[in-house]
Amino acid sequence: MIIAIYALKSGLIRVVQQSLLGSILSNMLLVLGCSFFSGGIVYWKKDQVFNKATAVVNSGLLLMAVMGLTFPAVLHFTHSEVQYGKSEVSLSRFSSCVMLVAYGSYLVFQLKSHSNLYNPIVNQEEGQIEDDSGEEEVPEVTLWEAIVWLAVLTIWISVLSEYLVDAIEGASESLNMPLAFISVILLPIVGNAAEHTSAIMFAMKDKLDITLGVAIGSSTQIAMFVIPFCVVVGWIMGKPMDLNFQLFETATLFITVLVVAFMLQEGTANYLKGLMLILCYLIVAASFFVHVDPKTSDD
Numbered sequence: 001m002i003i004a005i006y007a008l009k010s011g012l013i014r015v016v017q018q019s020l021l022g023s024i025l026s027n028m029l030l031v032l033g034c035s036f037f038s039g040g041i042v043y044w045k046k047d048q049v050f051n052k053a054t055a056v057v058n059s060g061l062l063l064m065a066v067m068g069l070t071f072p073a074v075l076h077f078t079h080s081e082v083q084y085g086k087s088e089v090s091l092s093r094f095s096s097c098v099m100l101v102a103y104g105s106y107l108v109f110q111l112k113s114h115s116n117l118y119n120p121i122v123n124q125e126e127g128q129i130e131d132d133s134g135e136e137e138v139p140e141v142t143l144w145e146a147i148v149w150l151a152v153l154t155i156w157i158s159v160l161s162e163y164l165v166d167a168i169e170g171a172s173e174s175l176n177m178p179l180a181f182i183s184v185i186l187l188p189i190v191g192n193a194a195e196h197t198s199a200i201m202f203a204m205k206d207k208l209d210i211t212l213g214v215a216i217g218s219s220t221q222i223a224m225f226v227i228p229f230c231v232v233v234g235w236i237m238g239k240p241m242d243l244n245f246q247l248f249e250t251a252t253l254f255i256t257v258l259v260v261a262f263m264l265q266e267g268t269a270n271y272l273k274g275l276m277l278i279l280c281y282l283i284v285a286a287s288f289f290v291h292v293d294p295k296t297s298d299d
Contacts, residue, residue, distance in 0.1 A: 001226050002154070003161045003191070008234055008241060010165055014293060017245050018183035019191075020227050021253060024219045025284055026188040028062075028260045031196045032215040033277025039203035039211070040271025050208035052267030058216045059261040061106060065223035066254050068095040072244040092242035093235055096228030103224040181288045184249075192218075208269055216260070248291060252284060 007015045039048050072088040072095070081087035141149070168187075172179040189196075195214050202210040227243070234241025245253070259280060263273050 001229070002158050003164060003187070004226065004230050005233060006158075006161045006165045008230060008237065008239055011239065012165065012168075013234070013239065013241050015165070015168060015179070015183050016230055016241065018180055018249065019187050020222055020230070021245060021249050022184035022188035023192060023222050024253065025184065025256055025281070026192050027195065027215045027219040027222075028256055029277050029281035029284065030189070031192060031199050031218075032211075032260065033274045033281060034196065035199045035203035035208075035211045035215060035274065036269045037271050037274030037278060038200045039206065039208065039269060040274055042204045043206060044271075047268040047270050048203070048206060048208050049268055050212055052264070054209070055212060055216065055264040055267065057106070057109070058212075058220045059257070059264060061102065061220050061224050062216075062257045063261070064102060065099065065220075065227070066250075066257055068099050068228075069243050069245050069250050069253065071095070072242055073247055073250045076244050077247055088244050089240055089242045092231055092244065095243055096231040099224050099228040100232070103221075103228075106220075106224070178289065178292050180291050180293060181285075184288045185285045203269075212264075216264075246293070252287070256280070256284070 004016045004020060007013075007019070036048075072092050075081055075091065076088045164187075168182060169179065171177075172182055175182075195218055199211045199214040202208070202214070231241050231243060260277070263277065
């Protein structure tokens with residue numbers, strides 16, 4: 001979100017859109033895929049289980065986000081706006097406000113009214129119940145130490161983000177790589193490194209509910225909160241930030257959400273599902289490596 005705000009301030013709207021889209025794709029395909037694959041290798045002869053109800057809720061929110069991104073793009077490319085170039089921005093701002101309300105409702109649902117749905121599920125094997133509740137893990141840092149570290153690192157990332165945004169276009173030319181590939185693939189992989197590592201560690205400890213909270217929960221947060229928030233911030237700044245992510249990016253997100261939703265519907269995970277998600281991400285990465293934005297929106 002910090003990188004997005006700096007890029008938005010510099011007028012790099014496409015970088016904002018593509019980096020946020022890349023974070024969603026990276027979390028849903030690469031992070032979740034590596035987690036399923038690693039956990040599946042450790043627990044070779046059994047399927048790992050997770051709370052299916054929470055996965056269904058997150059899948060529904062992600063599909064709602066896809067709806068919010070699809071209509072402005074279709075409106076633009078079918079030239080069916082009432083006011084060309086303005087209607088899609090107005091629709092995006094309205095949809096962003098609706099998505100923020102939906103995300104706020106989701107937080108109330110998750111933390112208050114239906115918090116019992118988010119309890120870790122108990123593993124059952126051959127009629128015996130494994131109860132891990134007796135194993136109390138000693139925290140490595142205290143609450144205040146964690147808050148201080150987060151504050152310091154946030155400030156440091158804010159400083160680095162400004163240099164990153166200023167250098168991204170030059171890097172695209174010097175490395176001879178499409179700007180879309182850097183924004184959608186490389187930036188999110190670096191930005192999601194910590195989430196990637198923690199998700200894999202929890203999967204290898206057979207704590208898939210936490211893994212899904214990291215991977216799918218982060219994707220839901222970006223799609224339903226960060227993207228609409230950036231539209232509202234752009235509105236305040238006077239920047240024409242909208243939800244029109246172009247047809248190629250919108251189609252990629254739509255197919256990704258469908259694939260992941262089908263993978264999660266059974267409530268089980270294994271190395272094959274993980275491998276399939278990783279291979280899907282390789283296809284997406286290759287697609288963006290050969291993808292270039294049209295020179296004008298009319299193209």
